[in-house]
Amino acid sequence: MTVRILATAVLALAVAGSAARAADPRYPDWPCTQAKVPEISLAAVWAGPALGDAETKWKDDAKVSALVSKLAARKTPLDEAEKSVKEFLAGSASDKAANAKLLFAGLFETLNAQRAQVMIGLERVSRKQRDAADKIRDETLALQALQGATPRDEAKVEALSNELIWKTRIFEDRHKVVRFVCEVPTSIDQRLFALGRVIQQEME
Template identity: 70%
Template structure:
């Protein structure tokens, strides 16, 4: 009975998760209900002066690169990050130039962070698809064992316990995916908020 319960739960999960049926055929491994946007658009998060002349230069400034790493870290509360931006820009000789350099670093760093998260999500989705196929195959094998006369109870128990464990791992991963799917949007929102703080300081 416990094996049937685990299998039924697995079948319900795979039906709801839609593995193998991507919402957007361009991104077959994308597991989130949120649409996949591969990169943040600069225009969507920055209305300040053009950044063409500072692109890539932020890494050459130790103060800026250190601050960018701190601001980009999600463990740094947004309020603290905004305060750090204000304090930093108030101490610079050219707030506009410094602000542009700072945002260029944030844009590059958070875009890279976001890409890493999305690649991880797609990697886990591929593992889930493989796991789903394995569980389905083992389910058929278990049903065949149970249908034998007489059934080999030791083999039934071994495969049944394996299925319960596989299903539990599958469910845990599914829950993690749902949580991580929120991260790219959170990064977008963080970058927009930090960009707005910089713009307010340099206007």
């Protein structure tokens, strides 16, 4: 693939990213086609009793805190996480409701924080990509000028060509990673909804 084609591909990706961001002017750095929802609403994932002081007290329970960490980790398969919820609540019949609220409060806070970190990272990379696209555009124009110069400095042409190829490939690799990471906030939403549903079912 020639430098010109590579640079054109980068500019096309940059334009596509700009179009996606333009869909919601409130979030100009948001690079995903999925709509940006800054945080999960409690009402969207919890139909159980009010959490009350469980929202702050869950961290004081070592067993709950440890379980929250395990359940919130994306490396923990969802079916395994659901099984752990059932086992934990089955073993606390006398205060099942209280433990259920502590557990969900911990999951809600932890997963919302995870989600926020991912989204901040996505927007940071989006800004880097925009800057990179601008530099690639400028260097492509500079390369074209060098190629059309008389006499032509082959050493400079080759050096700038190699630099453009390297920068373009980094841009494309980063773009692929962004597309993958854009799925993460949705997967966190789904995990919280699924675990919240299991917790509520165990309370009934």
